[in-house]
Amino acid sequence: MMISDKPARPDKQVAIQVERPWLEAWNMFKKNRAAVAGLIILSSIIMISLLGPLAFPADPFAGAGPLLSPPGERGFLLGTDQQGRDILVGLLYGSQSTLMVGAAAAAITITIGILVGALAGYYRGWVEEVLLRITEFFQVLPPLLLAMVVVLLFSPSIVTISLAIGIVSWTSTARLVRAEFLRIRELDFVKAERAIGSRNARIIWTIILPNAAPPLIVSAALSVGVAILFEAGLAFLQLSDPNVMSWGYLISVNRPQILEAWWPVTFPGLAIFITVLSVSLIGDGLNDAFNPKLRQR
Amino acid sequence: MTALLEVNGLSVEFDLKDGTVSRVINDLNFSLTAGQTLGIVGESGCGKSMTALAIMGLVPMPPGRVADGVIALAGEDLLGASESRRREVRGNDVSMIFQEPMTSLNPVYTIGDQIGETVRLHQGLSRRDARERAVDMLRAVSIPAPEKRVDEYPHQLSGGMRQRVMIAMALACQPQVLIADEPTTALDVTVQAQIFDLLKELQEQTSSAIILITHDMGAIAEMAQRVVVMYAGRKVEEALVDEMLTNPKHPYTRGLIACVPHLEAKPSEERKVLTEIPGVVPSVAELGRGGCPFAPRCAEAMDRCHDEMPPEIIAAHDHKVACWMHVMAP
Numbered sequence: 001m002m003i004s005d006k007p008a009r010p011d012k013q014v015a016i017q018v019e020r021p022w023l024e025a026w027n028m029f030k031k032n033r034a035a036v037a038g039l040i041i042l043s044s045i046i047m048i049s050l051l052g053p054l055a056f057p058a059d060p061f062a063g064a065g066p067l068l069s070p071p072g073e074r075g076f077l078l079g080t081d082q083q084g085r086d087i088l089v090g091l092l093y094g095s096q097s098t099l100m101v102g103a104a105a106a107a108i109t110i111t112i113g114i115l116v117g118a119l120a121g122y123y124r125g126w127v128e129e130v131l132l133r134i135t136e137f138f139q140v141l142p143p144l145l146l147a148m149v150v151v152l153l154f155s156p157s158i159v160t161i162s163l164a165i166g167i168v169s170w171t172s173t174a175r176l177v178r179a180e181f182l183r184i185r186e187l188d189f190v191k192a193e194r195a196i197g198s199r200n201a202r203i204i205w206t207i208i209l210p211n212a213a214p215p216l217i218v219s220a221a222l223s224v225g226v227a228i229l230f231e232a233g234l235a236f237l238q239l240s241d242p243n244v245m246s247w248g249y250l251i252s253v254n255r256p257q258i259l260e261a262w263w264p265v266t267f268p269g270l271a272i273f274i275t276v277l278s279v280s281l282i283g284d285g286l287n288d289a290f291n292p293k294l295r296q297r
Numbered sequence: 298m299t300a301l302l303e304v305n306g307l308s309v310e311f312d313l314k315d316g317t318v319s320r321v322i323n324d325l326n327f328s329l330t331a332g333q334t335l336g337i338v339g340e341s342g343c344g345k346s347m348t349a350l351a352i353m354g355l356v357p358m359p360p361g362r363v364a365d366g367v368i369a370l371a372g373e374d375l376l377g378a379s380e381s382r383r384r385e386v387r388g389n390d391v392s393m394i395f396q397e398p399m400t401s402l403n404p405v406y407t408i409g410d411q412i413g414e415t416v417r418l419h420q421g422l423s424r425r426d427a428r429e430r431a432v433d434m435l436r437a438v439s440i441p442a443p444e445k446r447v448d449e450y451p452h453q454l455s456g457g458m459r460q461r462v463m464i465a466m467a468l469a470c471q472p473q474v475l476i477a478d479e480p481t482t483a484l485d486v487t488v489q490a491q492i493f494d495l496l497k498e499l500q501e502q503t504s505s506a507i508i509l510i511t512h513d514m515g516a517i518a519e520m521a522q523r524v525v526v527m528y529a530g531r532k533v534e535e536a537l538v539d540e541m542l543t544n545p546k547h548p549y550t551r552g553l554i555a556c557v558p559h560l561e562a563k564p565s566e567e568r569k570v571l572t573e574i575p576g577v578v579p580s581v582a583e584l585g586r587g588g589c590p591f592a593p594r595c596a597e598a599m600d601r602c603h604d605e606m607p608p609e610i611i612a613a614h615d616h617k618v619a620c621w622m623h624v625m626a627p
Contacts, residue, residue, distance in 0.1 A: 195392060197419065
């Protein structure tokens with residue numbers, strides 16, 4: 001064979017200059033062991049929530065055996081609750097609504113936050129004044145009370161609960177986006193973008209927003225965790241869709257028996273804990289991945 | 298030759314926080330023809346960059362506004378044009394290179410995307426054609442392996458390379474006028490010379506007019522045919538470059554030229570003491586008083602200089618200056 005005139009390419013392990021920023025971010029993310037563990041846990045939870053109900057086709061609300069059967073007995077791995085419902089089946093079905101509300105509420109939070117923050121930070125002036133006052137109005141209202149009001153105004157369902165959580169939690173995202181826009185709009189490449197004749201809409205959405213993405217992605221990941229906790233909290237206050245199983249609902253209905261039977265509240269609580277923890281770990285890893293100060297390590 | 302770009306009586310005002318209005322550019326006139334390079338010189342804060350922004354239509358409003366004057370490109374009044382027409386002109390007919398190549402490129406897009414974007418915006422090219430144009434432009438600005446570089450991100454390029462990319466972006470639509478706002482200030486001296494050579498070469502090919510904004514008289518001597526010296530928002534002197542360098546009339550121009558260090562041919566020759574202009578450019582708040590704005594710093598100031606603004610007079614053939622020293626006593 002002929003000898004290549006190019007120097008041998010070093011192995012992928014020693015890649016010093018990475019080709020793509022996203023690849024670089026992924027490499028940083030991989031270095032955070034806890035974040036990778038979080039990613040694996042969350043992926044497993046999502047897989048289980050999708051496949052579990054197929055593996056155990058059952059009505060999660062129907063009694064399946066004796067009341068308050070302890071875990072491991074009579075074929076109920078996680079026991080039954082005060083109505084004889086299988087806790088394992090409840091957890092499997094409940095995971096869907098919990099994850100769905102978490103994702104939908106986070107999406108609403110991020111969408112409102114980006115819209116308000118971007119317009120306020122880019123246009124400044126009276127637009128910023130008005131939007132900031134609205135943001136402050138939402139910030140001073142107690143979030144749980146406001147969410148309860150929203151859910152009670154309409155009937156509790158996955159849609160109204162997601163909306164309620166989104167409406168009460170967008171303010172911090174809006175402030176973050178506004179701060180990023182204030183910083184980035186003064187940078188030279190934004191000036192250069194104006195100098196080639198771009199419209200405002202283009203500058204906002206395709207020039208400044210992608211540059212504000214790193215902290216926004218971290219904040220989005222964390223808001224998923226917050227939304228899941230919020231959903232559980234609302235369900236605990238009996239503000240959940242009565243026709244949809246959720247982890248918060250399981251805790252709520254079994255709370256009176258907590259001294260006689262620990263398992264119907266403990267397992268859903270653990271499920272919430274593990275899910276929120278994995279989301280937080282991922283958020284932490286994303287922070288490492290996108291924080292330029294840490295990149296040089 | 299008829300003028301390609303004409304700036305006539307341009308004034309730019311800014312509202313200050315205390316409610317007063319400050320004129321940062323005052324009654325500025327100049328013109329340039331196709332293929333010509335006009336140098337605008339002055340210290341920081343003299344209104345050079347604001348002049349560039351006014352031509353681009355990018356004066357930050359509020360607090361700033363173009364208060365008066367005409368800016369005409371090939372006979373078309375730009376100040377009276379609609380915002381959408383101005384956007385068409387920007388980048389297509391008049392484009393601009395900024396001072397800081399390190400921050401003037403968007404870190405999240407490849408350089409090919411950024412060069413191609415200009416032509417897609419103005420000439421409606423397809424993604425593929427725009428990419429081809431980007432490769433051509435990179436080749437034109439002498440970037441090696443342009444087919445490979447086109448997919449790189451700004452952080453993978455050196456400062457000189459980035460300024461070449463900026464030039465490629467600015468010239469992608471073959472503008473009639475290119476405004477270069479201190480294009481080499483942030484670069485090494487050797488790279489500066491390369492960038493100037495590149496600009497000259499591209500100018501010969503495209504016959505664009507260039508406005509070179511700088512505080513470096515050396516750069517002016519190298520690049521420009523005509524020079525406008527600005528001080529505190531006013532034109533104080535204008536002449537062809539040789540005339541300006543050999544026969545400066547205004548004390549401020551003389552000061553700027555004297556500030557440039559000279560290498561003597563023989564080490565034994567006595568070196569001249571490098572002079573400086575005492576004091577600083579007045580801040581915007583201090584402008585607007587009567588008298589020549591340079592008078593407080595001028596070694597040759599007379600009583601009259603502090604009270605009355607000197608008119609612009611023709612001191613020699615094609616050489617204008619605004620200084621009482623050159624006004625004949627009546």
